[in-house]
Amino acid sequence: MRFKFNIFQKLLVLLLILLTPVVALYYYSTYKSINVIQEELIKASLNQMELFMAQLDASIEKFDLVSAPMLVDTNVLEYRYSLNMSDYSLMKTRLLIQEKLSLASASGNWRNDMTIFFPQKGDSISSSPSYEYDLEEFEGRFSLGWSYSEDLGIGSGFTRTYVTTGYKPARPNELDVAVRINLYKWSFENLLDTYKAGHSNNPFFYKEGHAIIASRSAEGLKMDGIVAELGDRVNSRTSGFLIHSFDGRPYLITYHYSNLLDWQLIDSVPLDQIIGPIKQQRVLFGASSFILLLSGIAAATALYWNVQRPILRLVHAVQQIKRGDYAYRLPKKSNNEFAFLMQNFNEMATQIQDLIEHDLQSRILARDATLKQLQAQIHPHFLYNCLGFIINMTKMGKDRAVIDMAYHLADYYRYTTRMDNQGVSMGEELAFVRIHLEILRLRNETLTYSIELPEELAQLRVPRLLIQPIVENALVHGLENVEYPGRVEIRVYVKDSWVHLEVEDNGKGLNMEQINQLHKELRVPAGEYAGCGLWNVYQRLQGNYGADAKITFIPSRLGGLAVSLVWRLKNEECRLET
16 A cells, blocks of 8 residues: 655654754764764673672582582481480580581672571571571562562571482472572672672662662662563563663663573663763754754654644544534634635534434435335235125124124224324233134134234334234135134243244145245345235334344245244343243
8 A cells, every 4th residue: 555645744754854864964973983882881781790690609509519418418307307416416416407507508709507407306506596487478578589588587588498419399398498598688789789889880689579689889779770671571581681771871781691590680880971062963963954844844744733733623523423423513623725624514413413314304204104105005905804704694684793893893803993193002902812813713613713912022012013924924825724623822921032922823834945935935025026914924023123033944844834924022122021
């Protein structure tokens, strides 16, 4: 897709094209020198950090050489198993072990404590006289690698527990002997002070979730900013660098991961002390270019606010109209030529909105007229049959049948001729169907029927005369000319927010080819079909409940045909689901 520049962007591009050759010539002259200086500074910082971390790891690894012999020391094993030893011997052995621990702890430059634990014996011996055995504390800080703890008794620091090589107990309290070493935070602060040694750098140790370990002259706010700038890199277990500015000063930030401690050593060095003079010369030269750039941007901005912005508002307004928001209007914010254009746009939008609302109202009225027309088409010959029945019964002297027919017929046409309200309750509609079936029973005494309507669905709203054509089809096309008593069953129920209205008969039924043909005829457009019976019902069902409403035909369990009207419950009717 080809990118299209607007006027504002074109002006900025032209301005940049004019300034770029001039500025590029000068910046190229300073680029090489600054780049070389930065590269050398980066190499020196990374090498210094790598050497420092190597020395740190080597110093900490010396504790492995101290701890391993302690696990198999003769006095330690004697004290652990205490076989046939008197209390005096035990105390003497304990003091001897404590002396060894104190000597081992004092042999290095680290502030540390060494403690031998006997979990199964429930005892411990420590180089710190104040330490008392606590199994819960031992299990809580148990770690086969170096881990950081905020409270080691007399301060925070790193701790590690050594056990016999290859032995992995299920729980720490199952160990025979374990040696734990605590390295205190003060020692690391002393190392960082030595690493800094009067320079302007700012080294510190960091691990997410723990307090920063820094030199005593560190700047706290700057360290937090460095950690935030490094982001995920502080947890990446890698080494590297980046250059970032704090308070307007550029800093070289280097970081190195310690596999032994699982912490990052991070350092920052201000670059302006080295490359500042070169950048000052570059700033002086760039001042004039910057003034020229500002002048160009100011001119482009004025054009943008007076030309580009009104055009963008017009484009946005057109898009709103395209999305169907015909009530959207442009605010009048200026008195230039665009104000006239926006005023005319608002007038045009008003006219479009009026036309669409008028067209929508016309469509609604046309749909209501169509529904009433379809309703009026439902079997006018039914009246002729009933009048013929009354005439015949009168000739035969069966006054009771004539009276019943007259009452039912009056109720029937009182219901069908009401055009003022096209919506009725399901109970009213099925009561009308019952009247219809009673009229037919007078004409055919072998006819039986049943209607199942749950009480909670009786108030469900449906179009008037929706069910009667389905029942009449079952009688005329299914039960006509059969030699056995006819039966019609009607059921209404709700399943998964869908209303199901089923009409079944025990008549002749239809084969699959005839059923498929019925489905095709239902979907024929109004202009291409005569429009009667089931087709009328389908059109009214679609008009009232939407395109997902449907009529299905399947063989009935009674032997004839089962016709189902299915439509989705409306939101306010969902509570009726059973």
